[in-house]
Amino acid sequence: METEGTQGLRGTRSGHVPRQAVPPRPAAPPSAGPGGQAFVDWLRAPRTEAEPGIWAFGHRPRPPEEPDRIPGRQLISGALIAFLCGWLLWSLCWNGYLGSYWLWPLFLLTPDSWREAGGAQLAFVWATYLYYGLFALLLVVVFGRLGRWAEVWRRYGAGALRRVWDDTSAQPPAEPHTDPAAWPALREAGAPDIADRLAEEARAGRMTDVDQARIDRAWQSVRSRPERLAAFTETVRREGAAACAHPSGARDLTVRTARHDLLTRQVRIGTTAEDRRNPYAYRGTGFALGPGLLGTSLLAVGPAGAGKTGRVVRPVLESLCLQALAGQAAVVSVGAAGAPLAPDDAFDVVIRIGRPESEYDLDLYGGTTDPDEAAGVLAEALIGDLVVTDPVADTRRAATALAQLLGPYRAVHGRFPSVPELRELLDGGSAALGVLRSSLEGSAQAALLRELDARERQSGRAGDVAALLADRLALLDRPAFADFFDTAGKTRPFSLRALEHPLRVRIDLPERGHTDASRLLTRLVLAQFTECATGRADRSLFACLVLDDATQTVTAESLRGIQRLRSANAGAVLTLRTLEDVPEPLRTATLGAVGCRMAFAGVTTWDGARFAEVWGKEWVETRDVTNRQIIADEPLTRVVHTVRRLVTGRAVTAESVTVRTVERERWSASELAHAVPAGHAVLSLTTVRGDHAPPLLVDLRE
Template sequence: MDTDGTQDARGTHATPVPRPAGPPNGSGAEPPPPRPVRPPRPTGAPGGSAGTATPPLPHGGDFLAWLRAPRPEAAPGVWRLRHTPRPEQEPEVTPARQLVTGAVIAFLVGWLVWSLLWNGYLGGWWLLPLYAAIPDSWAEPHTLGAVIVVYAYYGAVAFGLMIAVGRLGRWGELWRRFGPPAWRRAAPAAPVRPPAPGEDPAEWPELRAAGAVAAADRLAADARTGLMRDVDLARIARAWQGVRNGRHSMADFARAVTDEGAAACLHPSGARDLPGRSARHDLLTAQVRIGTTADDSRNPYHYRGAGLGIGPDLLGTGLLAVGPAGSGKTGSVVWPLTESLCLQALAGRAAVIVVGAAGAGLGAAEGYDVVVRIGHPDSVYDLDLYGGTTDPDEAAAVLAEALVGDLAEPHPGGDSRRSTTILAQLIGPFRAVHGRFPSVPELRGLLDGAPGPLDALRKALTESGQDAMLRELDARARQSGHPGDVGGVLADRVALLDRPAFAGFFDTAGQGRPFSLRALDHPVRVRIDLPQRGHADASRILARLVLAQFTASVAVREDRSLFACLVIDDATGVITPDAVRGIQRLRSSHAGAVLTLRTLDDVPRPLRGPLLGAIGCRMALSGLTPWDGQDFAEVWGKEWTEARDVTDRQIIAETPLGKTVHALRRVITGRAVTARAVTVRQVERERWSASELAHAVPPGHAVLSLTTVRGEHAPPLLVDLRR
């Protein structure tokens, strides 16, 4: 057994999952440079040599420490690896100066009281219990029993006085904050003891309980000797899940693991890791760390200082990041999430489609199975214009969304619906005659209404007896040129794709290697480079096409145990009414979308509210405009908070002595003598106002709200994306 059940070809897929893509024989343009990696590993380190990049998870003992590290349950978005939970509410903390001053004053008061008692200035009443307890026979001087009782009584009184003074001066809190307990917290944590054999995850107790002892022994040995890495662990755990679900036989799984160890159940690409990892990943929880929640009063106390981790449980509701150029959308958000999804694809858990401009810094070609460089002559793969479907109506709907979706009205019956009908009236008859869908030049000729292509198609339909399709074509001919006909608009949009730069792309005759989003049944890693330089309008059409094909494909997947995610770096011009509806349906299909925008002005005004409502995770980066901040402030709503109104009222002295004292205090402090009145009330205020989002978010930070697929929410959090 060499798969986990998610990589086998199924159903309608004509080709298996492709291998890693790159220019043939190394020719063509260079791929985008990889992101910076961690410092080189020292010479002689396990698993590599000097000059190679250090993986985020070293092998050997460090791997075992990572595997055995605690991962407590936490609030949505909290980085669970070695997380220390905090209370929900912030405890009241006395200022250090006040605490030390109070402790010293209490000690001096206690010392004064003891001195007064010892020297008899307060009388001998406190010795009456002592006199009552000493027998007459002990009253002699220098009697040992009397001396013991007297000094024991003195010690008891002093001890009681010390306890009272300690409570008054809060010596216990002073000890906890500045004494040995604080020193122990500041000291490095002691090494964690290995868990018991039956509870050690490195020993694979589930496999042993199921009878696969030899497989468990092989995996445990690979983990101890440094031959296993985090991707191997996640991939084999995924394969074991397939055995438990009944998709694979126990014998095949045990044989593969026993023979190959940590290299069993490989991804079809044969890769066991990504080249040059840069983000912090925890594949046991499927999280990637993108920052640290700021220690800010606007953040809930139990989030402050905690790492922020994003996983499929959050991406399943969608993520929208809005911020100007240079705010860190690609480097701090898109790339870590993409890297995490690619690692999960290697583990057989996810399929990822990444769409962005060529050279946008979305990783090297070696990290993907398919790289589609649209408009690049050396691109190995092409993009299927019709999404791999054989249904003309479905193909027409997807293509219409790509061509004129941005012109459609935000209600049913807009241009997109009419465009779908027009395209179906043309590509349906064409497929009936030729057995394939029209290419871009052929489709443009049909939409232009030129007599030649239409007459030839009509003649072929008549000769083959395709009466139903002939009626479709005649209906299109009658509507052509009438007021309200959008055929001309469709022809103009198709003309943007019918350019010399795209002459070798969107082939429908079977001459190329088209990639279809129907491959989302497999754990595939795909990068689609858009030709934004010189072809901005065509790039927006293609981005809408990929989004429309993605939302249509994930809904009909056979294997929904794979998490499918679409990442679009710069979704300008991509958001349409149908796109918003498609994003809303992704959660039920175990899929998600990550979108970035420079500004919400790139989304039509009627669609901004529905888009923010359809997306579960919303991120506003630093540098946001006030009008964009207003949209975020409205969707995040308001909360009840405690408002404190402080009023200083000047005190007027009536007596000469009082006036003298007030004048002296005014000379010393420089301020008039006042009495402070504090009023506390509950008010409803915006969680983050538009002004705060525009001016109070520091560089390198973002405000992020989270929603999980289970419906759990996290309020807007100020996050430092640089840590």
């Protein structure tokens, strides 16, 4: 059956899906995800539509905010004091310490004959008990109102009783047409036997959350193309929960380090702090990220050791890998070799640049056959970071110079040049250019000859960008990379054109001794990703690029590419130690190009000022309290004030409160630099639909 590229294809070029980089695991799902009854309970758990970033699994909205809400300690102490006062008054009355004065209403309302010898004394006894009851009820009402007992019951007693009732009461079994574990969509479509088969797989513990998400994804494709229904039902009937498997054969990750909910495609990364600066609806709720937020791209800034990799990048990458196994996403991760991102078996393709044992190679030209497109991407990677500082660097001129060489070379050799060959052409070597010219003169390629002539005229002139391109390309023309970036078909190059398939790709960069080359390669991958993600014919898969370190990667062109990802069902996750790693003219634009911004504990005040500027200001209510000394004129009042000053050590004052509404920064630069606790981060959110969330203080340790 058709599975939208989730089965059976080989290769690494556009339109082909490579197999897993390590031997596939057994078909039986591991115990990382929920299975059996736990899986059924996970399916049936409530998920509430909430504000952006709130962990929807089991979320219950908070009750409406009460601005005059009494603190819990004050409420309990007041209720206890009122109870003790009422009990004391009742004891004094009951034990006769107040005499019979409290009984005068009883004497007033009953006949004297009831209290005389031979009278209706039994009636008086009953009247007395009734009076005691009414008096006790009066005490309860009076002191209950004084102690706010109704508020105590509503806040603590009723909620606890309701939870106990929910836990002990038997829940009625869910109906098949409403039970998520019974696959009601399949039943409504006229396939009850398939729904029964999948429900049995779930109850027997042979289905996990990844299986459910993957089969549901395949079912959605069947609904859009009904001719696939027969093949889908046959596959599910034959393979059960293993149907429509990922090309790698994997049905889960061996290890999960975060909490995931594949029904909402969220990963929980922390808890929103109970802080006055956080909106009331967010306080104390779980915080999560998903494609709806990552589709606007995420920038995380914080010093080394702040938790960017372990508490944000790895959970997000893990979630995207799970979604790729479910046929919902494609992910590309770029980081230094040895970075704790995810194990090798979590990826289908692992490219270890600079290491001979690497099974895959990186396509230097992004899998394109268009010389102009290849030249534009390569120019951005080579000198995109120099445009701001070097007057010679111009990506448009660089792209033109490269296209003048790539076009003729491809026409002659049927492929693009390798790194040494391209470097020689950029250096203006007469031998290399002569071979190209002689080959073109023997064919009807007049236009390409003119391109070559123009390149020869410009070479050697002052300010020729080709010399700068050759110098930067020399970073890749090193012995460590001799076996990489091959264009002659000797290796297995991987192209980001394969993002139309649910791939999991990791690219390890050679950080030690090749820092500049690693940053050049990071810019190359970013440029290729934005070009390929926006150029996909099928954008049903969410594509995401995760850069564990984006130092000297952000350029003016890459920012424009990141902004285009939002409309292409794609996004990027970038981390920086400081905004100083971005050229000065681009720092504000960098924060403006992404929809989700994170400032970790430990950022500098200079970085904090940038975040404070982009987050803007809000109207807040301030209270100014003024104390003025009271000067008494009366002699008796003076004596009282003197005694009070001797006892308290302070003069008698009167308090004056002024309430004003002023505009203040949501988070100031000083607060971001000094008031964010360790293990926390402040982040703002924007969804692909345009919903916003103000800066939130989030505890990433919970």
